[in-house]
Amino acid sequence: MPFTQARFGAKIRELREHRQLTITSVAQDIGIAPARLTDLEAGLGMPTGDEVLYLAGRFRCDFAWLIEDGSNNPDDGLEVLFRNEDGTLTSSDRDAIAEFVHLCKAQELLDAVLRRKANAKPSFRFIPSGGHYIAQGIACARSYRRHLGLGDDEIVTNPFDTLRADGLRVFRRAMPADSTIAGLYLMHPTAGSCLLVNYRQDLYRQRFSVMHEAGHAFMDHARPYNISKHGDLESRQLSELRANTFASTFLMPDELLRKLGSKSRWDDTDHVLKTADRLWVTVPALLSALKRSKIIDDETRNRLRAAQLRLPEKRESELVGDYSPSELERKSRLMARGLHINFVLDCMEALTRGDLSIGRVSELLLVLPEDVYEIASLFRVTIRQ
Numbered sequence: 001m002p003f004t005q006a007r008f009g010a011k012i013r014e015l016r017e018h019r020q021l022t023i024t025s026v027a028q029d030i031g032i033a034p035a036r037l038t039d040l041e042a043g044l045g046m047p048t049g050d051e052v053l054y055l056a057g058r059f060r061c062d063f064a065w066l067i068e069d070g071s072n073n074p075d076d077g078l079e080v081l082f083r084n085e086d087g088t089l090t091s092s093d094r095d096a097i098a099e100f101v102h103l104c105k106a107q108e109l110l111d112a113v114l115r116r117k118a119n120a121k122p123s124f125r126f127i128p129s130g131g132h133y134i135a136q137g138i139a140c141a142r143s144y145r146r147h148l149g150l151g152d153d154e155i156v157t158n159p160f161d162t163l164r165a166d167g168l169r170v171f172r173r174a175m176p177a178d179s180t181i182a183g184l185y186l187m188h189p190t191a192g193s194c195l196l197v198n199y200r201q202d203l204y205r206q207r208f209s210v211m212h213e214a215g216h217a218f219m220d221h222a223r224p225y226n227i228s229k230h231g232d233l234e235s236r237q238l239s240e241l242r243a244n245t246f247a248s249t250f251l252m253p254d255e256l257l258r259k260l261g262s263k264s265r266w267d268d269t270d271h272v273l274k275t276a277d278r279l280w281v282t283v284p285a286l287l288s289a290l291k292r293s294k295i296i297d298d299e300t301r302n303r304l305r306a307a308q309l310r311l312p313e314k315r316e317s318e319l320v321g322d323y324s325p326s327e328l329e330r331k332s333r334l335m336a337r338g339l340h341i342n343f344v345l346d347c348m349e350a351l352t353r354g355d356l357s358i359g360r361v362s363e364l365l366l367v368l369p370e371d372v373y374e375i376a377s378l379f380r381v382t383i384r385q
Contacts, residue, residue, distance in 0.1 A: 006043035128242075205282055214246070
């Protein structure tokens with residue numbers, strides 16, 4: 001396809017403006033003079049190969065799309081999100097979301113390299129019916145549990161991996177400290193349903209957030225994306241109420257709650273705390289589920305809420321195993337950057353099999369090539385020089 005400086009410059013300018021970045025900051029990031037970037041955006045200069053690579057890396061966009069005038073932007077949905085959310089997302093939010101989409105595309109590449117496409121499960125489909133949004137959320141959760149082959153009273157210990165195994169792209173990432181984003185769902189044209197969870201949230205709240213976003217993915221078919229803010233779990237907006245109900249019912253189905261105690265047991269605050277920890281959920285989420293299931297009434301829920309019960313410690317469901325304190329700390333830091341264990345192991349497998357180079361793997365992991373060796377050591381993988 002043809003390349004023109006004018007079209008290339010327009011793409012770069014649009015990307016920069018959608019990220020709400022200045023010419024000076026982008027130029028500094030990629031190591032060129034601001035005047036040079038100004039000329040490139042105006043179509044007045046021919047970019048070097050390195051400049052195209054640096055710009056593609058800075059904006060986490062497709063290299064081929066940048067240099068081919070007539071090609072479609074595979075991340076157009078992301079750019080639509082940025083345009084639509086003008087004024088509601090900070091530049092740091094936008095950079096974090098762009099990195100999240102990069103990781104989703106990286107997982108798509110790894111699945112192809114590791115030849116997993118043929119083994120993918122059928123996509124879960126749910127068409128909401130009727131006008132009662134709470135009923136729709138309950139029906140969807142029950143249907144999805146059946147799709148996964150889960151028993152009515154089975155506890156889901158790791159919903160992140162449960163969704164990943166079913167073909168969704170799920171990444172937890174620490175959003176900027178001032179971000180109001182709790183989670184995000186984005187339908188990507190090639191990577192599919194992509195779910196982001198803010199790793200800065202309470203550990204058990206993150207489990208609810210990922211199922212909340214999955215609810216949007218399964219039921220809000222007309223919406224190409226959804227951004228959930230920290231207060232949305234208390235929202236009365238119908239689509240948010242439906243996603244909340246889906247998450248609650250999936251993680252805490254009626255049959256499971258009834259198995260864990262009769263109405264009289266829930267007057268015991270110690271039982272409430274132990275059950276919340278056993279289910280890996282927050283106490284407020286558990287109380288709401290008990291009320292939904294009509295196991296407790298409003299008076300009991302309000303009284304237990306007023307007690308402000310809090311679990312002293314919470315477990316990380318993606319780091320259950322025989323890890324040393326140092327390994328736990330280092331792997332937690334990687335997860336805060338979006339690099340969960342299975343994703344890293346996929347990268348290491350592709351590398352050790354010779355399917356991807358060190359340089360390519362470093363790009364997927366968003367690290368320098370020399371950092372790949374340190375990560376490999378942490379996961380006890382030997383890389384042949």
